[in-house]
Amino acid sequence: MTEQSSAKSKLQQDALLPRNTRRSLPIALLRAREAVMSHFRPMLAEHEMTEQQWRVIRILAEQEVVDASEMADKAFILAPSLTRIIRSLEERGIITKHKDENDGRRVLLRITPAGMAIINEVSPESRLIYDRLEKRFGRDKIEQLLDMLDEVATFNETQ
Amino acid sequence: MTEQSSAKSKLQQDALLPRNTRRSLPIALLRAREAVMSHFRPMLAEHEMTEQQWRVIRILAEQEVVDASEMADKAFILAPSLTRIIRSLEERGIITKHKDENDGRRVLLRITPAGMAIINEVSPESRLIYDRLEKRFGRDKIEQLLDMLDEVATFNETQ
DNA sequence: GCGATATCATTAACATGTTAAATATATAAG
DNA sequence: CTTATATATTTAACATGTTAATGATATCGC
Numbered sequence: 001m002t003e004q005s006s007a008k009s010k011l012q013q014d015a016l017l018p019r020n021t022r023r024s025l026p027i028a029l030l031r032a033r034e035a036v037m038s039h040f041r042p043m044l045a046e047h048e049m050t051e052q053q054w055r056v057i058r059i060l061a062e063q064e065v066v067d068a069s070e071m072a073d074k075a076f077i078l079a080p081s082l083t084r085i086i087r088s089l090e091e092r093g094i095i096t097k098h099k100d101e102n103d104g105r106r107v108l109l110r111i112t113p114a115g116m117a118i119i120n121e122v123s124p125e126s127r128l129i130y131d132r133l134e135k136r137f138g139r140d141k142i143e144q145l146l147d148m149l150d151e152v153a154t155f156n157e158t159q
Numbered sequence: 160m161t162e163q164s165s166a167k168s169k170l171q172q173d174a175l176l177p178r179n180t181r182r183s184l185p186i187a188l189l190r191a192r193e194a195v196m197s198h199f200r201p202m203l204a205e206h207e208m209t210e211q212q213w214r215v216i217r218i219l220a221e222q223e224v225v226d227a228s229e230m231a232d233k234a235f236i237l238a239p240s241l242t243r244i245i246r247s248l249e250e251r252g253i254i255t256k257h258k259d260e261n262d263g264r265r266v267l268l269r270i271t272p273a274g275m276a277i278i279n280e281v282s283p284e285s286r287l288i289y290d291r292l293e294k295r296f297g298r299d300k301i302e303q304l305l306d307m308l309d310e311v312a313t314f315n316e317t318q
Numbered sequence: 319g320c321g322a323t324a325t326c327a328t329t330a331a332c333a334t335g336t337t338a339a340a341t342a343t344a345t346a347a348g
Numbered sequence: 349c350t351t352a353t354a355t356a357t358t359t360a361a362c363a364t365g366t367t368a369a370t371g372a373t374a375t376c377g378c
Contacts, residue, residue: 023305025292026195027214027235032311033188034235039314040185041336050336050363055186069326076186076193081364083328088363105326105373133184133314141307146182148304152191155198155292200366209333209366228356240334242358247333264343264356 025152039129047118048092052077053085054122057094060111061119067100068107094118184311198288206277207251211236212244213281216253219270220278226259227266253277 037051044054055075060066066074072082086109089095094115100106111119134142196210203213214234219225225233231241245268248254253274259265270278293301 025301025305026192026210028305028308028312029188029192029195030235032308033185033192035312035314036185036188051185052364076189078365079327084364103374107327136314137310142184145307145311146184146187148300148307149187149191151296152304153187153194155194155295211334237335238357262344266357
């Protein structure tokens with residue numbers, strides 16, 4: 001018994017040990033995100049949509065034409081992932097994809113009526129979940145959280 | 160040229176990112192997380208470690224023996240991912256894996272000296288980055304953020 | 319105009335995320 | 349003791365994350 005615990009504490013007294021994982025910011029961000037997303041995923045799954053695919057068509061519902069780079073920025077999806085997502089959504093008739101005539105490198109994306117139909121079916125339930133979240137924590141607290149997260153997001157810009 | 164861009168650039172002037180996306184909690188959590196992680200990944204890559212693999216061995220540096228279920232909980236990694244990570248780390252001699260003699264279903268994990276060597280090499284630089292983060296935002300603010308994130312993480316429990 | 323350089327999108331290769339199903343072991347009910 | 353049920357881990361299949369390399373088009377400098 002004492003033998004067993006002595007080895008453990010020997011390891012733990014090492015000064016080089018990393019910070020306790022319980023208060024790790026990356027994991028805390030992951031947990032919070034998962035807590036929110038777990039409410040959305042089942043509803044999206046009913047429409048054979050992933051969370052990332054939903055982000056893409058939601059942005060196209062707000063803005064008629066978006067090129068791939070802008071989409072990657074707004075939806076926070078890396079280019080290689082976006083390429084695959086665009087291919088899948090186009091094959092399923094949810095979005096269209098055309099070369100930009102003024103810049104042959106760019107790809108212009110638009111949502112189709114089929115895509116808008118999904119938006120219209122999912123949006124009400126999506127709002128309901130956000131409302132529940134706001135009711136649970138209060139709008140002020142969520143705004144405050146969003147502000148702090150925005151601030152943390154600048155950590156990579158300011159060295 | 161000016162005609163073409165006028166309608167859209169007016170919209171864009173209000174906010175480079177549309178309010179809906181920019182003030183979306185899931186994406187804000189993602190952005191914040193990425194801002195933090197982008198500082199760690201290059202350093203982990205030097206040791207051929209992914210972020211998730213680092214979480215696993217860091218937990219094993221704190222606690223001598225951890226079974227797979229407990230690891231999944233603490234590192235916030237789903238079981239199928241953990242299975243693959245354990246296989247990779249074991250093959251590389253960074254951790255060991257044994258059946259629990261009292262419960263044949265369970266798998267017990269331990270870190271090896273080679274694993275501890277990685278911990279000792281990475282930890283100082285890791286602490287440096289966290290210190291920079293703390294200096295940038297203040298310890299109180301980060302503690303406050305962690306508290307709020309913990310609270311959001313309970314959103315899935317309390318319906 | 320032409321060549322060097324930059325930018326945008328895609329592909330490749332491997333790791334992880336996600337859900338469902340399969341497997342192995344443990345525990346409870348009878 | 350045996351069957352049914354529950355739990356822990358693994359496997360499978362597909363989607364996305366991540367970095368590096370490639371191909372295509374634009375743009376800059378001369």
